Amino acid sequence: MSVYPYIVAAWLLGAGLYGVMSSRNYVHLIICLTVMQASTYVLLLSVGYVSHGKAPIFADIPTNSTVVDPVVQALTLTDVVVEATVVALLLALVVQANKRFNTVDPDAMTRMRE
Amino acid sequence: MTRGRSVTALIGLVLLVGGLAWGATGLYGFGHYHASYGRIVAHASVPDRSATNSVVVTAFDYRAFDTLGEEFILFVSVVGVLVLLRRLRGESGRDEENVAEEDRRASESTRWIGLAAAGPLVVVTVYIVVHGQLTPGGGFQGGVILMSAIAFVAVGGESMVLLRLRRTSRWVEMAESAGAAGFAMIGFGGLIAAGVFFQNFLPKGTSGLLTGGVIPLANIAVGLEVGGALLMVIAELFDQRLRGRRL
Amino acid sequence: MNQLAPLAVAVPLLGAALLVLGHSLVPRIAAELLALGLAAASTVMTTLLLIHVGHGLTIYWFGGWHPREGVAIGIDFAVSAIGAGLAAFVSSLMVLALVFSIRYLDVRHPYYQVMMLTFMAGMVGFCLSGDLFNMFVMFELMSVAAVALVGYKISEGAALEGGLNFAVINTIGAFLFLLGIALIYAHTGALNLGQMGASLRRSGDDRVVVVAFTLIVGALLIKAAVVPFHFWLADAYAVALTPVCLLLAGAMSELGIYGVGQVWFTAFQGALGSHLHVVRAILVGAGLLTALWGGAMALTEDHLKRLLAFVTISFVGVFLIGVGLLSEDGVAGTAVYVLADGFAKALLFACVGILQHRLGKVGQHRLHGRGRSMVATGVLFTAGGLLIATVPPFGPFLGKAMIDDAAIKAGYGFVPPLVALASGLCGAAVLAAGARVFCGWGDPGRDAPDLADEDTEPETREGQTRTPATMFGPALVLLAGAVACGVWSGLPGLAASAAHRFTDFPGYHAAVFGTARHLGSVKSSSPQWFDYLYGAAATALAIVLAGLELWGERGVPGWKRASAAVAAAMGPIRSLHSGRVGDYTAALALGIGVLGVLLAATLV
Numbered sequence: 030m031s032v033y034p035y036i037v038a039a040w041l042l043g044a045g046l047y048g049v050m051s052s053r054n055y056v057h058l059i060i061c062l063t064v065m066q067a068s069t070y071v072l073l074l075s076v077g078y079v080s081h082g083k084a085p086i087f088a089d090i091p092t093n094s095t096v097v098d099p100v101v102q103a104l105t106l107t108d109v110v111v112e113a114t115v116v117a118l119l120l121a122l123v124v125q126a127n128k129r130f131n132t133v134d135p136d137a138m139t140r141m142r143e
Numbered sequence: 144m145t146r147g148r149s150v151t152a153l154i155g156l157v158l159l160v161g162g163l164a165w166g167a168t169g170l171y172g173f174g175h176y177h178a179s180y181g182r183i184v185a186h187a188s189v190p191d192r193s194a195t196n197s198v199v200v201t202a203f204d205y206r207a208f209d210t211l212g213e214e215f216i217l218f219v220s221v222v223g224v225l226v227l228l229r230r231l232r233g234e235s236g237r238d239e240e241n242v243a244e245e246d247r248r249a250s251e252s253t254r255w256i257g258l259a260a261a262g263p264l265v266v267v268t269v270y271i272v273v274h275g276q277l278t279p280g281g282g283f284q285g286g287v288i289l290m291s292a293i294a295f296v297a298v299g300g301e302s303m304v305l306l307r308l309r310r311t312s313r314w315v316e317m318a319e320s321a322g323a324a325g326f327a328m329i330g331f332g333g334l335i336a337a338g339v340f341f342q343n344f345l346p347k348g349t350s351g352l353l354t355g356g357v358i359p360l361a362n363i364a365v366g367l368e369v370g371g372a373l374l375m376v377i378a379e380l381f382d383q384r385l386r387g388r389r390l
Numbered sequence: 391m392n393q394l395a396p397l398a399v400a401v402p403l404l405g406a407a408l409l410v411l412g413h414s415l416v417p418r419i420a421a422e423l424l425a426l427g428l429a430a431a432s433t434v435m436t437t438l439l440l441i442h443v444g445h446g447l448t449i450y451w452f453g454g455w456h457p458r459e460g461v462a463i464g465i466d467f468a469v470s471a472i473g474a475g476l477a478a479f480v481s482s483l484m485v486l487a488l489v490f491s492i493r494y495l496d497v498r499h500p501y502y503q504v505m506m507l508t509f510m511a512g513m514v515g516f517c518l519s520g521d522l523f524n525m526f527v528m529f530e531l532m533s534v535a536a537v538a539l540v541g542y543k544i545s546e547g548a549a550l551e552g553g554l555n556f557a558v559i560n561t562i563g564a565f566l567f568l569l570g571i572a573l574i575y576a577h578t579g580a581l582n583l584g585q586m587g588a589s590l591r592r593s594g595d596d597r598v599v600v601v602a603f604t605l606i607v608g609a610l611l612i613k614a615a616v617v618p619f620h621f622w623l624a625d626a627y628a629v630a631l632t633p634v635c636l637l638l639a640g641a642m643s644e645l646g647i648y649g650v651g652q653v654w655f656t657a658f659q660g661a662l663g664s665h666l667h668v669v670r671a672i673l674v675g676a677g678l679l680t681a682l683w684g685g686a687m688a689l690t691e692d693h694l695k696r697l698l699a700f701v702t703i704s705f706v707g708v709f710l711i712g713v714g715l716l717s718e719d720g721v722a723g724t725a726v727y728v729l730a731d732g733f734a735k736a737l738l739f740a741c742v743g744i745l746q747h748r749l750g751k752v753g754q755h756r757l758h759g760r761g762r763s764m765v766a767t768g769v770l771f772t773a774g775g776l777l778i779a780t781v782p783p784f785g786p787f788l789g790k791a792m793i794d795d796a797a798i799k800a801g802y803g804f805v806p807p808l809v810a811l812a813s814g815l816c817g818a819a820v821l822a823a824g825a826r827v828f829c830g831w832g833d834p835g836r837d838a839p840d841l842a843d844e845d846t847e848p849e850t851r852e853g854q855t856r857t858p859a860t861m862f863g864p865a866l867v868l869l870a871g872a873v874a875c876g877v878w879s880g881l882p883g884l885a886a887s888a889a890h891r892f893t894d895f896p897g898y899h900a901a902v903f904g905t906a907r908h909l910g911s912v913k914s915s916s917p918q919w920f921d922y923l924y925g926a927a928a929t930a931l932a933i934v935l936a937g938l939e940l941w942g943e944r945g946v947p948g949w950k951r952a953s954a955a956v957a958a959a960m961g962p963i964r965s966l967h968s969g970r971v972g973d974y975t976a977a978l979a980l981g982i983g984v985l986g987v988l989l990a991a992t993l994v
Contacts, residue, residue: 031172036164042569043160049558050152050975051144058971062561069568072167076576077181080174085185087195088278096197098181099188101575103202104523107213108568110283110369114220115534117376119557121227122541124383126550138551139969144972152976158983163569166601170576178579179461187463208396208452208465212515212527215403216534219508222410223538226501231545317411324407327400339454340396 034075041068055123055133059116066112070105077101193347194276194355202281203361207341210361211326214368218323221372228379249300257299264292272366276355282362286369293374297381305381312378319371325364329357391442395450395467395518398435398477402428402511409500409507418499425503426488429510433481436514440474445887445909447901449520457903462582466902468520468656471888472725476648477517479729480641483736484510486864487633490740494747494858495631497542509535509637516645520902522574522606522657523581525649526567529613532642533560539634540626549629551969556626558971559619562978563612570605573598574657583656584902587895591660599661600993604986607650611985614646616710617680618981620703621967621974624687627699632743635695636864639702640736644709644728651713651721656898659716663895665992666716670800672988673714678808680707683963685815689822689939690960694742694752697823698735701778701816705731708809712793715800722889722914723792726882730785730875734777737868738820741771744857744865745827754823759830767857768828770865775824777872779817779932780810782917782925785875791921792882792914806920810928817932822939832940886914 041064048061077098083090085099123133130138144152171177184205188197192204202210246254272285297305308315333342343356352359405428409421416424442448448469455464488506491497512531519525537560541553575581577598578589590599608619615623623643627635650673662669684704691697705727712724742752744767751757761768780787790813794806825831875881890912891897897907917925942949966973 031174032168034173035167035170038569039160039164039167042163042565043156046159046562046975046979047152047156049562050148050156050972050979052972055554058558062558062565065562065565069565069572072569072572075173076170076572077176078174079176084279085181085197086279087189087197092186092189096185098176098178099185099197099201100181100206100581101572102198103206104209106198106281106283107202107210110287111213111217111220111530113287114217114224114372114376115530115561117380118220118223118227118534118537119554119561120380121224122537122550122554122557124380125227125541125544126547126554129545129547129550135554135971138547138554148973148976151973151980155976155979155981155983158986159979162601162604162983162986166573166598169597169601170573176576178576179459180463180579180581183458183461184463187458204453205455205464206523209521209524209527211400211403212512212524212531215406215508215511216527216531218407218410219505219531219535219538222501222504222508223534226498226505226538227541227544229498229544313414316413320407320410324404324411327404327407330396330400331404333453334393334396337454339451340393340400341453343453 034071038068038072038075041065041071053134053136055126055135056120058135059119059123062119063116070109073101073105191347192276192343192355192358193349194358196276196278196281199275199281199358199362200355203358204343204355207330207361210365211330214323214326214365217369217372218319221319221375224376224379228383243303246300246302254300257296257301260295261292264288264295268292268366268370272362273352273359275362276358277352282365283369285362285366286373289366289370290373290377294377302381305378308374308378312375315371315374315378318367319375322364322366322368322371326361326368329361329364332357391438392448392450394435394439394442395448395469396452398432398439398481399511399515399518401435402432402507406504406507406511409504413500416500421500421503422488422492425500425507426485428507429481429484429488432510432514433478433485436474436478436481439469440471440478443469443471443474445471445891445911447891447898447906449901457585460903462580462585462902465524466520466582467518468583468898468902469518470891471884472648472721472892473517475725475888476644476728477514479732480513480517481510483637483640483732486736486867487636489860490633490636490743490864492860494860495633497631505535505539509539513641513645517648520584521582522571522586522653526564526571529567529649530564532645533564533613536638536642540630542631542634543629546629552625552629555622555969555971555974559612559622559974559978562975563609566605566612566982567609570602570609573602573605577602582902583653584899587657587660588899590657593661595661595665595992597990597993599658600989601986603658603662604982604989606653608982608985610646610649610653611676612646612978613649614643614706614710615703616676616706617683617703618977620680621977623703624696624699624967625969627702628693628696632739632746635739635743636736639698639739640732643702643706644732647706647709647713647724650710651892654716655893655895659895662992668992669989670714670716672985673716674711674802674805677707677710677714678805680704680710681809681812682707685812685819686960687963687967688816688819689935690957690964691819692754694745694754694823695739697819698738698742701738701820702735704812704816705735705778708790708793708812711797711805711809715796715802717796717800718886718889718893719796719799720793721892722882722885723789723796725885725888726792726875727786727789730789730872731778733868733871733875734774734786737770737865737872738774738778740861740865740868741767741774744861747861748857754826757827759827761828762830764828764857766862767865768824770869771824771828772821773869775817775820775932776929778813778820779929780813780925781929782922783876785872787925788876788882788917791917791925792885794921794924795915795918806924810924811931813928814931814935817929818935818939821932821936825936825940833943882914882916883911887911
């Protein structure tokens with residue numbers, strides 16, 4: 030099915046977002062953010078695919094072969110590693126919040142009583 | 144979830160996810176990418192830069208400025224982690240004795256596997272970073288493998304190495320910031336040597352390792368930075384664990 | 391001269407990396423001065439760039455990669471007056487924020503300076519960029535630096551909570567942005583805005599374009615904190631360090647709106663331009679809702695920084711109205727308003743920072759009357775309050791007048807009174823708070839046990855008996871800036887010409903692919919008599935409402951019942967701001983969904 034990867038991307042987004050909305054544990058919430066991240070990568074990479082295209086590395090294939098789009102791959106490549114460190118930043122916040130509130134439950138952490 | 148939130152969430156999810164699916168299915172089918180950008184870039188990397196890995200050439204040459212930005216996102220996240228996990232007045236650590244105790248309880252075989260894997264992993268890192276422009280790989284991947292080399296050792300049962308890492312973190316920090324500064328300076332080098340920021344000013348070579356102009360240097364800078372950054376992050380998080388708080 | 395564009399971003403970044411490299415060798419004062427120097431350098435560079443670019447549009451291709459076969463293969467910086475002007479404004483605010491932080495702020499140097507410099511570099515890059523993915527990278531750079539800066543005070547639970555809410559919501563926004571980029575890249579084959587615009591004009595409206603536009607604009611509106619994506623902002627601004635608040639309120643909020651304008655005028659206008667009125671209605675509607683919501687919430691807040699956060703939200707609503715009118719005049723008015731208002735809001739935050747330094751608290755009722763000795767700060771605060779109530783003839787008034795005129799021209803005659811109402815509400819909130827704290831007027835009254843009661847970790851270490859010059863100075867400069875924007879007669883004309891260039895769709899594409907189109911300068915009209923009326927009315931409303939807030943219970947019959955009724959009505963709205971990230975995320979999803987459904991009306 031030629032739209033299957035797009036459905037997968039949308040599904041991952043939904044699953045991750047649902048997880049964030051209903052989470053009772055901040056670490057779980059951050060992992061759900063990672064799932065949402067995965068949906069962006071799936072979408073990016075699947076729009077660049079060329080049927081019967083090879084990887085855009087010309088080390089052992091002729092330079093005029095059909096290859097998939099390297100641009101989206103370059104975007105994803107840098108993004109993956111960078112987002113890992115951003116997740117680390119969020120986790121650092123959670124570690125400190127746990128020390129302060131003695132819980133990792135987002136709903137129990139609220140001090141902003143309005 | 145409260146009832147208000149459940150209702151909002153349900154409607155929101157249906158609209159958002161449904162909308163995305165509806166929009167994306169309006170695209171060409173999977174495998175029918177036909178735009179020119181990718182094609183031009185892929186077929187130009189060998190003539191332009193004598194480098195066969197067009198993904199790396201895109202990331203470090205055509206779109207080098209994006210990579211500079213991404214690199215600094217990584218850099219500032221690590222600074223953020225350092226700042227957020229800083230030791231406040233009154234926080235003590237159990238440090239050495241407890242770590243040593245834990246290590247004693249780890250199994251010998253896992254410890255030796257960890258140690259044995261570290262060396263080859265470092266070699267793999269160097270290989271991947273340096274051959275970035277020729278075969279799949281590059282600075283980002285290499286940095287991650289470097290971190291995993293140390294993590295391997297720690298997980299295997301030599302957690303003391305992470306503790307010592309924390310103590311010698313000055314060097315790791317310097318390596319990391321040198322990597323970041325190095326990448327920025329390559330950009331400046333382009334400006335100074337060739338008049339345009341990030342202009343690839345070194346000779347492109349013909350084949351082998353010294354191809355791609357500044358790309359290998361950029362890869363090394365990024366590899367240092369990513370490896371250093373990730374090492375600092377795991378050292379910091381590990382340090383938190385030592386301070387006696389269960390997550 | 392063109393080289394200044396990349397240098398304005400790269401020099402602070404390189405400086406930040408070098409600061410970390412040498413950090414054990416660098417004493418505190420050296421780090422502060424170096425950071426200040428780099429920020430000042432960036433300001434100078436962006437200002438020179440602004441002067442150099444004039445009415446034109448300069449394209450700078452990184453790596454010397456000019457377009458090939460009509461496809462842009464490299465990244466470009468597309469510098470025009472609005473972008474360069476915003477970048478210069480942002481850098482100058484950073485200079486003031488760094489001055490404010492000198493010596494007294496209790497932070498880990500040089501990491502604090504490193505984060506601030508990176509924050510600034512991200513903002514400047516966002517303003518100058520002409521490539522959509524590059525805008526995304528700069529957006530992320532800003533957000534990550536801001537998250538670390540907001541959560542800085544790790545010993546305060548509220549700060550961590552604010553930081554986490556901010557981080558989660560902004561991260562989701564970033565993912566939506568990236569999804570939008572993937573879709574539009576697939577549809578147009580371009581990441582460069584100029585190329586994208588040309589391609590969209592050829593292909594026209596399509597469900598992919600609508601969904602991509604929803605996601606990208608949605609992400610930018612999340613960053614700008616437009617209702618219903620605004621919940622994170624009050625939590626975050628309330629707990630951040632004062633210099634950081636200065637920047638967040640004065641600069642970062644505006645960038646989301648700038649982004650919306652940039653993607654519309656350079657790219658999406660091509661496809662959706664024929665349905666202008668639908669998009670306009672949606673954006674103006676969202677803006678009005680935000681403006682009124684922010685104003686109303688500001689009046690109910692006790693915590694001073696949270697109050698100012700809602701004032702910020704209200705102003706973002708007005709900026710969105712200005713840009714959302716999708717016309718040249720609207721953009722010109724917004725440019726002036728952003729400048730003047732940015733100064734005014736930063737001024738208010740600076741005053742609250744001084745209060746926090748001297749008295750250690752930020753709750754109005756806790757601080758009741760204790761600011762009596764701080765006369766100068768009180769005067770500044772009141773001046774700030776009047777300015778945001780758009781008292782004629784100063785900066786904010788001028789900007790608002792231009793936006794009102796643009797709205798009337800576009801047929802939205804009901805907008806000016808509502809915006810005046812919102813300004814009045816915000817002004818009232820600030821003036822009442824100022825009177826309570828600095829003059830001791832009004833009842834010491836209700837002892838609401840909320841955020842302000844928690845012992846905040848002192849932001850500063852010493853000197854609590856006098857206000858240091860490094861804190862007072864920036865506040866004065868900010869006041870001067872806000873006033874000057876109205877008084878400088880050349881500003882409206884410059885803004886109008888800059889807006890003319892910003893909204894020039896064919897010219898952008900032509901510039902990116904070779905030949906720049908020459909556009910002359912444009913005259914702008916001065917405020918009409920009814921603009922003065924609205925400005926005066928808003929100011930009067932602010933003063934009257936502030937008075938009622940303070941003394942209504944004693945003097946005015948029926949006020950008690952009226953205010954109780956209003957409080958009851960506001961109750962549900964206030965409870966929406968629960969502090970729980972799950973609620974915020976649900977509201978975000980619903981908001982984006984509804985935005986998409988509304989925009990799909992363009993396909994009909």
